[in-house]
Amino acid sequence: MAESAKETLLILGGGLIGLSIAYELAEQGLKVEVLSRQRSEAAGFVAAGMLAPHAEGLTENLLTLGQLSLSRIPTWVNKIQSHSGINCGLRHCGIVVPFLNTSTRDSYPTAPFGQKLNRIQLEKEIPGIAPQWQCGLLFEQDGQIDNRRRLMRALEKACVGLGVQFQEGVEVLELIHSSKKFQGVIIRTAQGEIKELERKQAVLCSGAWSNTLLQELPIFPVKGQMLSLQGPKDALQRVVFGPGTYLVPREDGLIIVGATSEQNAGFTEGLTPLGQRQLQNGINDLLPIANQWPPMERWWGFRPCSPDEAPLLGISSLKGLWLATGHHRNGVLLAAITAELMKKCILNQPISNSENQILIAFQWNRFTKSKKNAKVMNE
Numbered sequence: 322m323a324e325s326a327k328e329t330l331l332i333l334g335g336g337l338i339g340l341s342i343a344y345e346l347a348e349q350g351l352k353v354e355v356l357s358r359q360r361s362e363a364a365g366f367v368a369a370g371m372l373a374p375h376a377e378g379l380t381e382n383l384l385t386l387g388q389l390s391l392s393r394i395p396t397w398v399n400k401i402q403s404h405s406g407i408n409c410g411l412r413h414c415g416i417v418v419p420f421l422n423t424s425t426r427d428s429y430p431t432a433p434f435g436q437k438l439n440r441i442q443l444e445k446e447i448p449g450i451a452p453q454w455q456c457g458l459l460f461e462q463d464g465q466i467d468n469r470r471r472l473m474r475a476l477e478k479a480c481v482g483l484g485v486q487f488q489e490g491v492e493v494l495e496l497i498h499s500s501k502k503f504q505g506v507i508i509r510t511a512q513g514e515i516k517e518l519e520r521k522q523a524v525l526c527s528g529a530w531s532n533t534l535l536q537e538l539p540i541f542p543v544k545g546q547m548l549s550l551q552g553p554k555d556a557l558q559r560v561v562f563g564p565g566t567y568l569v570p571r572e573d574g575l576i577i578v579g580a581t582s583e584q585n586a587g588f589t590e591g592l593t594p595l596g597q598r599q600l601q602n603g604i605n606d607l608l609p610i611a612n613q614w615p616p617m618e619r620w621w622g623f624r625p626c627s628p629d630e631a632p633l634l635g636i637s638s639l640k641g642l643w644l645a646t647g648h649h650r651n652g653v654l655l656a657a658i659t660a661e662l663m664k665k666c667i668l669n670q671p672i673s674n675s676e677n678q679i680l681i682a683f684q685w686n687r688f689t690k691s692k693k694n695a696k697v698m699n700e
């Protein structure tokens with residue numbers, strides 16, 4: 322095995338998080354190889370693309386992480402756009418959360434970050450909103466990006482431009498390790514060959530499937546079904562984020578509707594009549610007129626969830642193996658900060674006190690182990 326091949330860092334999973342990290346590291350001159358079982362199953366091609374730490378009502382460390390990422394997104398996206406030549410469809414369109422009454426609005430976890438709307442103001446922001454919604458919160462700082470059609474593709478193209486190697490249709494079957502040290506992976510190639518790749522470092526970012534490679538990771542799938550509608554021109558300017566259903570208007574009038582949240586579905590593939598009815602009822606409850614707009618596409622995917630619905634970032638129990646998984650319903654939002662933190666860990670770059678605190682807060686073993694004296698760097 323040539324020493325230089327061993328030095329290539331493996332990205333185990335070519336979804337949104339894997340591509341974001343590959344891009345960040347390749348930009349720093351690192352040799353990176355992405356191993357991807359199936360491009361189309363990545364949640365990065367499923368998500369609605371909301372950038373919504375406030376509209377989602379995130380709290381504590383996850384809110385901090387989300388806000389940090391949101392602040393980095395414009396620069397991050399600009400960089401990807403200029404490397405790839407693809408416009409990623411970033412829209413600072415604001416997100417409106419409707420409420421049935423002012424007391425539920427005012428007790429929303431992120432209410433202090435939003436602008437209070439009464440019924441008249443709510444109707445102005447979301448023309449046609451159903452009458453039961455009496456008030457709302459407008460989070461102007463939240464937005465969206467066209468992950469399915471643009472961001473994923475732009476990341477792939479930018480990565481290739483920076484020399485990242487891709488292996489599509491390759492399944493990582495097993496991690497090789499000895500004395501708590503990562504040593505490589507066993508893969509099955511698209512042509513069915515079983516091979517060993519000897520490597521010193523890898524990032525495990527296999528989304529909802531992460532714990533099939535490392536069983537100690539408490540990651541499980543939460544299935545989500547989606548659909549899109551073709552709305553009339555300028556029908557909706559802002560994202561509307563109701564309880565259980567949201568509508569995300571793209572620039573070209575396509576409206577992404579999401580999403581079911583099915584914990585018991587496991588990895589069961591496909592649309593279900595129940596899930597699709599739930600979306601239709603959700604549209605009726607939120608914006609009844611939208612049920613007259615023609616459906617364009619229906620799809621589903623699996624969110625990588627952890628027990629506290631927050632990601633696992635940084636070191637693993639194996640030296641040389643890094644973790645970036647469990648981003649659940651906020652992986653698009655969190656991709657920018659995840660890539661930046663992972664770059665610093667992997668390249669052993671200086672990290673600030675607050676970054677250190679974040680890495681401790683999102684360590685993989687936080688569910689089982691005292692956080693005291695936790696170390697966040699692998700070397």
Ligand SMILES: Cc1cc2nc3c(=O)[nH]c(=O)nc-3n(C[C@H](O)[C@H](O)[C@H](O)COP(=O)(O)OP(=O)(O)OC[C@H]3O[C@@H](n4cnc5c(N)ncnc54)[C@H](O)[C@@H]3O)c2cc1C
Nearest residue numbers: 334336337338358364365370371493528545651652653654
């Ligand atoms: C319905 C839905 C709506 C969402 N909406 C939003 C939203 O509006 N905003 C937001 O911020 N986030 C949203 N998300 C969440 C976001 O999509 C995810 O958090 C994010 O995509 C996770 O990225 P990932 O790279 O970890 O996983 P993925 O994008 O799922 O990629 C994982 C990849 O790993 C590969 N893989 C798995 N196992 C192996 C193996 N053994 N060998 C090789 N490859 C392997 C898979 O083939 C896959 O391509 C949504 C998710 C869903 C499902």
